Amino acid sequence: MVEVVLGTALAAIGAGLAVGMAGLGSGLGQGIAAAGSVGAVAEDEDMFARGIIFTALPETQAIYGFLIAILLLVFSGIMGASKNLPVTSGLVAIGAGAAIGFAGLGSGMGQGITASSAVGAVVEDEDMFARGIIFTALSETQAIYGFLIAILLMVFGGILG
Numbered sequence: 001m002v003e004v005v006l007g008t009a010l011a012a013i014g015a016g017l018a019v020g021m022a023g024l025g026s027g028l029g030q031g032i033a034a035a036g037s038v039g040a041v042a043e044d045e046d047m048f049a050r051g052i053i054f055t056a057l058p059e060t061q062a063i064y065g066f067l068i069a070i071l072l073l074v075f076s077g078i079m080g081a082s083k084n085l086p087v088t089s090g091l092v093a094i095g096a097g098a099a100i101g102f103a104g105l106g107s108g109m110g111q112g113i114t115a116s117s118a119v120g121a122v123v124e125d126e127d128m129f130a131r132g133i134i135f136t137a138l139s140e141t142q143a144i145y146g147f148l149i150a151i152l153l154m155v156f157g158g159i160l161g
Contacts, residue, residue, distance in 0.1 A: 008083075010090025011076035011159070014097030015069040018150070021097075022065025022104025022143070029058030029112025036116030040123045050122055050129060054115040057136050061104035061111070064147040068100045068154075075159050085159075092157030096150040103146020111139035 037051030070079075072093050077083030085093075118132030154160040 007085035007087045007090035008076055008078060010087065011072050011085055011093035012078060014090070014093030014095070015072040015076075015078075017094065017097035017101040018065045018072065019062070019069040019101075020065075021101030022068075022108065023062045025105035025108025025143075026058050026060075026062035026065075027108075029061070029108035029110070029115070030055055032109070032112035033058060033115035033119070036119045040119045043123050047119065047123060051119050054119045054132070054136065057115050057133075057140075058108045058111040060140060061108035061143045064143055065100050065104050068096060068147065068150045071151075071154060071160065072097065075154070089158050092153050093159060096153040096157070096159070099149040099153065100143070100146040103149075104143045107139050107141075107143035107146070110142070111136055114139055 033055040034051075037047070037055050040047040040051050073079040075083070076085045076089075076093060115132075115136045118128070118136050121128040122132055151160075
Protein backbone atom coordinates (compact mmCIF):
# COMPACT_ATOMS: atom_id res chain seq x y z
CA MET A 1 0.00 0.00 0.00
CA VAL A 2 2.85 2.41 0.79
CA GLU A 3 4.33 1.79 -2.66
CA VAL A 4 1.09 2.84 -4.39
CA VAL A 5 0.86 6.06 -2.42
CA LEU A 6 4.54 6.87 -2.96
CA GLY A 7 4.40 6.16 -6.71
CA THR A 8 1.38 8.44 -7.07
CA ALA A 9 3.03 11.15 -4.98
CA LEU A 10 6.12 10.99 -7.17
CA ALA A 11 3.93 11.35 -10.27
CA ALA A 12 2.37 14.47 -8.73
CA ILE A 13 5.86 15.90 -8.22
CA GLY A 14 6.68 15.12 -11.86
CA ALA A 15 3.52 16.91 -13.01
CA GLY A 16 4.42 19.91 -10.87
CA LEU A 17 7.94 20.04 -12.28
CA ALA A 18 6.60 19.83 -15.83
CA VAL A 19 4.15 22.69 -15.63
CA GLY A 20 6.02 24.77 -13.07
CA MET A 21 9.42 24.92 -14.70
CA ALA A 22 8.17 25.11 -18.29
CA GLY A 23 5.73 27.82 -17.20
CA LEU A 24 8.55 29.73 -15.54
CA GLY A 25 10.57 29.64 -18.77
CA SER A 26 7.55 30.80 -20.77
CA GLY A 27 6.75 33.58 -18.34
CA LEU A 28 10.30 34.89 -18.31
CA GLY A 29 10.56 34.58 -22.09
CA GLN A 30 7.29 36.38 -22.64
CA GLY A 31 8.33 39.14 -20.27
CA ILE A 32 11.58 39.65 -22.13
CA ALA A 33 9.80 39.64 -25.51
CA ALA A 34 7.08 41.99 -24.24
CA ALA A 35 9.71 44.44 -22.97
CA GLY A 36 11.23 44.59 -26.45
CA SER A 37 7.80 44.86 -28.03
CA VAL A 38 6.78 47.79 -25.84
CA GLY A 39 9.89 49.65 -26.96
CA ALA A 40 9.13 48.84 -30.60
CA VAL A 41 5.54 50.08 -30.28
CA ALA A 42 6.79 53.29 -28.66
CA GLU A 43 8.87 53.90 -31.79
CA ASP A 44 6.23 52.75 -34.29
CA GLU A 45 2.58 52.19 -33.33
CA ASP A 46 2.15 49.85 -36.30
CA MET A 47 4.40 47.34 -34.49
CA PHE A 48 1.68 46.38 -32.00
CA ALA A 49 0.34 43.29 -33.83
CA ARG A 50 3.83 42.04 -34.71
CA GLY A 51 4.97 42.67 -31.13
CA ILE A 52 2.08 40.54 -29.85
CA ILE A 53 3.12 37.71 -32.19
CA PHE A 54 6.73 37.79 -30.95
CA THR A 55 5.53 38.00 -27.33
CA ALA A 56 3.22 34.99 -27.76
CA LEU A 57 5.86 32.66 -29.22
CA PRO A 58 7.45 31.66 -25.87
CA GLU A 59 4.02 30.47 -24.64
CA THR A 60 4.45 27.10 -26.33
CA GLN A 61 6.87 25.84 -23.65
CA ALA A 62 4.16 26.27 -21.01
CA ILE A 63 1.74 24.37 -23.26
CA TYR A 64 4.19 21.46 -23.57
CA GLY A 65 4.66 21.36 -19.78
CA PHE A 66 0.91 21.57 -19.25
CA LEU A 67 0.27 18.66 -21.62
CA ILE A 68 2.87 16.45 -19.92
CA ALA A 69 1.46 17.36 -16.50
CA ILE A 70 -2.09 16.45 -17.59
CA LEU A 71 -0.88 13.12 -19.02
CA LEU A 72 0.96 12.36 -15.77
CA LEU A 73 -2.07 13.25 -13.66
CA VAL A 74 -4.49 11.20 -15.75
CA PHE A 75 -2.36 8.10 -16.32
CA SER A 76 -1.01 7.96 -12.76
CA GLY A 77 -4.55 7.76 -11.40
CA ILE A 78 -4.54 11.16 -9.71
CA MET A 79 -7.26 12.34 -12.09
CA GLY A 80 -9.74 9.72 -13.15
CA ALA A 81 -9.66 6.02 -12.37
CA SER A 82 -7.46 4.91 -9.50
CA LYS A 83 -4.31 3.09 -10.58
CA ASN A 84 -1.66 1.24 -8.62
CA LEU A 85 1.39 3.24 -9.67
CA PRO A 86 4.65 1.60 -8.57
CA VAL A 87 7.49 3.67 -7.18
CA THR A 88 9.60 2.99 -10.28
CA SER A 89 6.88 4.53 -12.47
CA GLY A 90 6.69 7.46 -10.08
CA LEU A 91 10.42 8.01 -10.52
CA VAL A 92 9.96 7.85 -14.29
CA ALA A 93 7.24 10.51 -13.90
CA ILE A 94 9.72 12.79 -12.13
CA GLY A 95 12.16 12.23 -15.00
CA ALA A 96 9.46 13.05 -17.55
CA GLY A 97 8.48 16.19 -15.68
CA ALA A 98 12.09 17.26 -15.35
CA ALA A 99 12.76 16.60 -19.05
CA ILE A 100 10.11 19.04 -20.26
CA GLY A 101 10.52 21.32 -17.27
CA PHE A 102 14.23 22.02 -17.73
CA ALA A 103 13.99 22.03 -21.54
CA GLY A 104 11.04 24.44 -21.39
CA LEU A 105 12.78 26.69 -18.88
CA GLY A 106 15.86 27.18 -21.04
CA SER A 107 14.01 27.22 -24.33
CA GLY A 108 11.40 29.74 -23.18
CA MET A 109 14.01 32.15 -21.88
CA GLY A 110 16.11 31.80 -25.03
CA GLN A 111 13.09 32.28 -27.23
CA GLY A 112 12.13 35.43 -25.34
CA ILE A 113 15.59 36.92 -25.77
CA THR A 114 15.56 36.15 -29.49
CA ALA A 115 12.02 37.50 -29.90
CA SER A 116 12.97 40.72 -28.16
CA SER A 117 15.91 41.22 -30.51
CA ALA A 118 13.81 40.27 -33.54
CA VAL A 119 11.07 42.78 -32.79
CA GLY A 120 13.75 45.47 -32.50
CA ALA A 121 15.14 44.44 -35.88
CA VAL A 122 11.67 44.63 -37.45
CA VAL A 123 11.34 48.24 -36.30
CA GLU A 124 14.48 49.00 -38.29
CA ASP A 125 13.61 46.87 -41.33
CA GLU A 126 10.12 45.42 -41.91
CA ASP A 127 11.61 42.74 -44.18
CA MET A 128 13.12 41.16 -41.04
CA PHE A 129 9.72 39.95 -39.77
CA ALA A 130 9.74 36.47 -41.35
CA ARG A 131 13.42 35.97 -40.61
CA GLY A 132 12.85 37.14 -37.05
CA ILE A 133 10.09 34.55 -36.62
CA ILE A 134 12.42 31.83 -37.95
CA PHE A 135 15.24 32.83 -35.60
CA THR A 136 12.80 32.94 -32.69
CA ALA A 137 11.36 29.53 -33.57
CA LEU A 138 14.81 27.91 -33.55
CA SER A 139 14.92 28.13 -29.76
CA GLU A 140 11.77 26.01 -29.68
CA THR A 141 13.63 22.85 -30.69
CA GLN A 142 15.06 22.27 -27.21
CA ALA A 143 11.55 22.27 -25.74
CA ILE A 144 10.41 19.85 -28.42
CA TYR A 145 13.29 17.51 -27.51
CA GLY A 146 12.29 17.66 -23.84
CA PHE A 147 8.64 17.04 -24.75
CA LEU A 148 9.52 14.00 -26.86
CA ILE A 149 11.79 12.54 -24.18
CA ALA A 150 9.04 13.03 -21.60
CA ILE A 151 6.58 11.13 -23.84
CA LEU A 152 9.12 8.35 -24.47
CA LEU A 153 9.84 8.03 -20.76
CA MET A 154 6.13 7.75 -19.99
CA VAL A 155 5.53 5.17 -22.75
CA PHE A 156 8.51 2.95 -22.01
CA GLY A 157 8.36 3.59 -18.26
CA GLY A 158 4.90 2.06 -18.04
CA ILE A 159 2.89 5.19 -17.35
CA LEU A 160 1.23 5.54 -20.76
CA GLY A 161 -0.06 2.42 -22.32
